[in-house]
Every structure is written in structure tokens, then in C-alpha cells.
Amino acid sequence: MVDAVGVSKRYGRGTNAIEALVDVSFSARPGEFVVVNGPSGCGKSTLLMALGGMLRPTRGSVTVDGTDVYGATNAERAAFRASAIGFVFQMFHLVPYLSVLDNVLLASRGAERGRAAALVESVGLADRRAHRPAQLSAGERQRAAIARALVNQPPVILADEPTGSLDPENETAVLDLLASYHGAGGTVVLVTHGAAALRYCDRNVRIVAGRIESDEI
Amino acid sequence: MHTPRLIGQEITHARLNTILSALAACLAVAMCVFLVMTQAAARRETRRVMRDMGFNVRIVPRETDAARMYLEGYSEHTMPFEVVHRLAEQDTIAYNHLVATLQQRVDIDGVSAVLTGVSGELFPPGRKKPPMSSAVELGTVHVGYEVAQRLGVRRRDTLTVMGEPFRVARVTPQSGSIDDMRVLTSLEDAQRVLGLIGQVNEIKAIDCLCLTPDEDPQAILRAELQRVAPEANVYLVSDMAEARARQRRSTETYARVLVPVVLVVCAAWLCVLSALNVRARRGELGVLRALGYGSGTVVALFAGKAALIGLVAAAVGYGAGTAAALVAGPAVFEVTAKAVRPDGALLGLSLLLAPAFTLVASFVPIVMAASQDPAVALVGE
Numbered sequence: 001m002v003d004a005v006g007v008s009k010r011y012g013r014g015t016n017a018i019e020a021l022v023d024v025s026f027s028a029r030p031g032e033f034v035v036v037n038g039p040s041g042c043g044k045s046t047l048l049m050a051l052g053g054m055l056r057p058t059r060g061s062v063t064v065d066g067t068d069v070y071g072a073t074n075a076e077r078a079a080f081r082a083s084a085i086g087f088v089f090q091m092f093h094l095v096p097y098l099s100v101l102d103n104v105l106l107a108s109r110g111a112e113r114g115r116a117a118a119l120v121e122s123v124g125l126a127d128r129r130a131h132r133p134a135q136l137s138a139g140e141r142q143r144a145a146i147a148r149a150l151v152n153q154p155p156v157i158l159a160d161e162p163t164g165s166l167d168p169e170n171e172t173a174v175l176d177l178l179a180s181y182h183g184a185g186g187t188v189v190l191v192t193h194g195a196a197a198l199r200y201c202d203r204n205v206r207i208v209a210g211r212i213e214s215d216e217i
Numbered sequence: 218m219h220t221p222r223l224i225g226q227e228i229t230h231a232r233l234n235t236i237l238s239a240l241a242a243c244l245a246v247a248m249c250v251f252l253v254m255t256q257a258a259a260r261r262e263t264r265r266v267m268r269d270m271g272f273n274v275r276i277v278p279r280e281t282d283a284a285r286m287y288l289e290g291y292s293e294h295t296m297p298f299e300v301v302h303r304l305a306e307q308d309t310i311a312y313n314h315l316v317a318t319l320q321q322r323v324d325i326d327g328v329s330a331v332l333t334g335v336s337g338e339l340f341p342p343g344r345k346k347p348p349m350s351s352a353v354e355l356g357t358v359h360v361g362y363e364v365a366q367r368l369g370v371r372r373r374d375t376l377t378v379m380g381e382p383f384r385v386a387r388v389t390p391q392s393g394s395i396d397d398m399r400v401l402t403s404l405e406d407a408q409r410v411l412g413l414i415g416q417v418n419e420i421k422a423i424d425c426l427c428l429t430p431d432e433d434p435q436a437i438l439r440a441e442l443q444r445v446a447p448e449a450n451v452y453l454v455s456d457m458a459e460a461r462a463r464q465r466r467s468t469e470t471y472a473r474v475l476v477p478v479v480l481v482v483c484a485a486w487l488c489v490l491s492a493l494n495v496r497a498r499r500g501e502l503g504v505l506r507a508l509g510y511g512s513g514t515v516v517a518l519f520a521g522k523a524a525l526i527g528l529v530a531a532a533v534g535y536g537a538g539t540a541a542a543l544v545a546g547p548a549v550f551e552v553t554a555k556a557v558r559p560d561g562a563l564l565g566l567s568l569l570l571a572p573a574f575t576l577v578a579s580f581v582p583i584v585m586a587a588s589q590d591p592a593v594a595l596v597g598e
Binding site: 046049052054055074075078079080081082083085087089091093094095096097098102106107148160 | 223226227229230231500501503504505506507508509510511512590591592595
């Protein structure tokens with residue numbers, strides 16, 4: 001389903017170059033919940049961005065659901081991201097001038113307003129749907145971001161430190177939402193340097209210094 | 218979610234940036250509208266002031282002795298009146314306000330005066346202007362202040378000139394020049410009284426040359442005259458002509474310098490604000506790309522906002538510039554105050570050019586936004 005083969009990513013040039021990923025091969029089967037962890041700066045987020053078609057690797061290939069992500073044109077890759085991937089970020093990245101519902105609709109590209117509203121309700125924000133991100137708590141913002149990631153019913157969710165800014169109570173709520181999506185057959189690749197997500201995952205991949213150090217079930 | 222709605226929502230969210238951007242564009246439009254409106258008035262004002270200074274071109278018979286003409290004030294030779302018509306029929310000559318005159322010193326009851334017959338003004342095709350000089354009706358005279366004082370004549374009196382009676386239509390106010398010693402008649406009356414039917418000894422005109430300082434207007438005018446009326450010669454009253462050209466140049470230079478300065482400053486202001494807006498929205502841009510929106514959408518978001526700001530600035534700036542011109546214009550341009558008036562065509566032009574201006578000013582930030590690496594934006598935030 002998600003397949004990265006021999007992926008390397010170098011930032012910068014010459015003596016200042018940083019090898020963020022070195023010959024990483026990674027895969028996630030359909031319906032799998034994979035946690036990628038490791039220390040800060042080890043290349044976890046770079047791998048996630050590469051998997052999501054957001055960051056072209058220096059070497060290697062990425063295939064998602066049979067699509068060669070970086071063999072596609074920019075427009076095709078954009079369409080692929082819209083339909084196949086749901087992103088969740090540590091800093092939420094909700095559009096500040098849109099309401100919760102509009103943020104979800106922003107991702108929907110024509111999905112019914114009713115479905116978006118139902119999703120907002122399902123993440124516990126029914127009474128917050130007209131609020132702007134600045135009027136929400138951190139946990140509420142992340143739940144809104146998860147609703148946005150789910151609105152197109154993508155087969156894969158890529159989550160980059162989604163609980164990194166949350167207190168334990170909200171951390172659990174967010175992980176429960178992702179587990180619920182996984183329980184319905186979705187694939188989740190979650191990057192974290194914490195331990196809480198480990199109890200939800202099928203596999204735990206550890207990256208250190210741009211290389212996969214371990215891959216445990 | 219449609220792009221126009223996103224633009225609208227972002228504008229209401231980033232109010233300060235939007236207002237400051239609109240202010241810059243508004244200032245540029247207002248300054249341009251103000252300058253265009255007042256420049257038109259300034260040009261008219263210059264024309265009027267220069268016109269009031271009098272004619273600056275003297276066309277006289279070729280055989281005229283210049284030294285004698287300067288001493289006497291007129292040429293002792295004459296040329297056919299038909300020459301003025303020939304000149305007026307040319308649409309390429311650089312003279313306007315052509316007036317034929319016939320002058321001669323005469324004795325009126327022991328007072329020496331200059332009898333001056335003047336024709337009506339003639340204009341080259343398509344260049345008709347309001348006349349500069351007042352016409353003298355047949356059978357009447359305008360008597361110069363000094364002549365009137367010495368002869369003791371007043372308006373409506375009868376003055377006999379070379380045996381022919383004329384009604385005094387006007388006594389001209391004191392001018393402190395040779396004009397105080399003139400007796401003005403119509404050209405026909407002067408020709409008849411002086412026995413020079415169909416003859417004139419000078420054609421006065423205003424040159425319409427807008428030259429740079431290194432060009433020689435007299436040479437240009439002579440070349441033109443040689444082609445049309447070889448029997449005549451032209452003299453330029455250079456101090457008047459230069460004053461006229463200088464005034465015109467300074468007015469135009471003022472606008473030529475000020476407009477680009479204002480536009481560049483406002484464009485830089487817009488560019489900085491647009492770049493700040495792009496920077497502030499890095500995360501949002503990254504998310505849009507992550508959600509599958511292409512760079513076209515990003516360009517549309519920023520270009521749409523810039524164009525909208527331009528449109529609003531065009532309307533508000535036109536109003537502000539027009540109001541400023543209407544308030545300040547009449548105080549600055551007293552002679553042509555009524556000429557400062559709203560120009561609908563300027564509004565249309567503003568609505569067309571202001572969005573183009575804001576788009577050009579925001580071009581670099583828009584390209585920055587479109588080419589921004591979404592991953593860097595999202596991970597770096």
C-alpha cells in the first residue's frame with residue numbers, strides 16, 4: 001500500500017549538506033497502524049513528507065496504492081494528495097480565518113457539507129463548528145485537523161507528531177480518533193517521539209540518524 | 218471552498234495588512250488622478266498666462282530692415298494680406314493666433330500716434346482657440362491712454378483720423394508701453410485711410426513649439442515660413458518664447474518626476490506588505506498544498522487579493538484624488554479654476570490600471586508563495 005524503496009534525502013549542498021534520510025526502505029500494508037519514532041531530527045518528519053508526496057527524495061521511490069508518487073506530474077501529485085492522503089500535523093495548521101467547519105470543507109473539494117458537519121460532530125466539536133481556530137483549545141484544534149484529514153475518506157493518514165502539543169487527556173482523545181479510523185480499515189503512519197502511541201500500533205519503526213534502526217511488530 | 222470566498226475571508230482576517238496595502242494603492246491612484254487633473258489645469262493656466270503675455274512671433278516682409286523695424290516698432294514695407302490666409306491654411310505650421318496688422322505713424326490734431334489696423338484672428342485647420350485680442354469694429358477706434366489724454370477724447374467721442382471720422386469705442390487703460398500711443402482700427406479701415414488696400418506690414422502670432430533647450434525655434438519657424446511664404450521673414454520675441462517654453466517644460470517635468478517617484482514608493486510599500494502576508498501564511502500555504510491544491514490556486518489567492526485591493530483603491534483613490542484636486546486646484550490655478558473638474562475617463566482608467574499596478578507590485582511575493590516548498594513550510598512552522 002505505502003512503499004518507500006531506497007529513499008535518501010539530503011538538505012543543502014557541499015560541506016553544509018545534511019543527510020536526513022539514508023537509503024530508507026519502508027512499507028505499510030493496507031489497514032496497518034505504523035508508529036515511526038526516534039529522537040528529534042532523526043528524519044521521521046522527512047520520511048512522512050516524502051511518503052505524502054510533499055518532499056521529493058534525493059534518491060529512491062515512493063509508491064502509494066500503486067501510484068509512483070514522484071513519477072507523476074505536479075498536478076497529478078496534487079490530485080493524489082487530495083484523494084489518497086490525509087495529513088495531520090503537530091501544529092494543526094488550520095487556516096486561521098476559517099471556521100472549524102470551513103477548515104474541514106477546505107479539504108473536501110466538493111464533499112457534502114452535511115458529511116463535513118457529521119465529521120466535526122464525530123470528533124466532538126459540534127458546538128464549535130462555527131468557531132475559528134484561535135477560539136479553540138489545542139486539543140480541539142487537533143480534533144478539527146483530524147476531521148479535515150478524514151473528510152475525503154483517504155486510504156492513508158500521515159500524522160506528524162499529532163499529540164506533540166497536547167496534554168495527556170487530549171493526547172488520548174486524538175489517538176483514539178486515529179485508532180477509530182484504523183479500526184475502520186484505514187492505514188495510519190504516525191510519527192512521534194513519545195511512547196503513548198505505541199499501545200495503538202501494529203508496528204513500531206525506529207529511525208536514528210536517518211536510518212531505520214529497528215522495525216518491530 | 219471557492220477561491221473568491223477564501224480571498225474574502227482572508228481579507229477580513231488580515232485587516233491591517235489589507236488596509237495598509239489598499240492605502241498604498243489608494244495613494245498611488247489618488248496622486249495620479251490629482252496630478253492628471255491639475256496638470257490639465259496647469260497646462261491651460263500656462264497657456265492662458267502665456268497668451269496674456271502677448272504674441273511672440275513677428276512675420277514681416279522679407280525686405281524689412283530689422284534695425285529700422287526695432288527703432289520704429291514696425292516694418293516700413295508691406296506684403297499682401299493674402300499671406301496670412303496662406304499661413305492659416307497650413308495644418309503643419311507651428312504658429313497659431315495669426316493676426317495681420319498694418320501700422321504707420323500718423324499725426325492726429327498735432328499728436329503723433331501709431332495707427333494700427335488689426336484683422337480678426339485666424340487659426341490653422343483644427344486648431345481654433347479662443348481669440349487673444351479684442352476685435353475692432355469697422356468705423357470705430359480704440360484709443361491708447363496717452364493719445365486720449367493729449368487729445369482729450371473719451372469713449373463715444375468722434376475722432377478724425379486722416380480726415381475720416383471714427384467713433385471712439387474704447388479708451389485703453391494705461392499700459393506703460395507703446396500701446397498707450399496707439400489708435401487701433403479694423404484692418405480694412407487702416408488700409409483705406411493709409412491708402413494701402415490689401416496690404417499689411419506685420420503678422421503677429423504665437424509659436425506652438427514645445428522644444429528642448431538645445432533646439433533653435435527661430436530656425437524651425439523660418440524653415441516653415443520659407444516653404445509657405447517666401448516673401449516674408451520671421452522674428453521671434455525670444456524672451457517671451459523662452460518663458461513660454463520654460464514654463465511648459467517645468468510643468469511637464471514636475472509631473473514626469475513626481476508620478477514615477479510616487480508609483481515606485483507605493484509599489485515598494487505594496488511589495489513589502491505582500492511579502493509579509495506570504496510569510497505570515499506559510500503554514501496555510503503548506504496546508505493547501507498538502508490538501509492537494511496546486512500552485513495555480515496559491516497564485517489565484519494572492520493575485521485575486523492584489524487585484525481586489527487594486528479595484529477598491531481605484532475607486533477610493535479616484536474619489537480622494539478628485540476631491541483633493543477640486544479643493545486644492547482652484548486655489549493653485551486661479552485663472553483656470555473652473556477647468557479643474559472630475560474626469561469620468563480617469564475613473565475607468567484607474568479601475569483598469571490600479572489592479573494591474575497592485576499585481577505587478579505583488580508579483581515577486583506571489584511567485585515566492587507559488588514556489589514555496591510546502592514541506593519546509595509545514596515542518597518549519
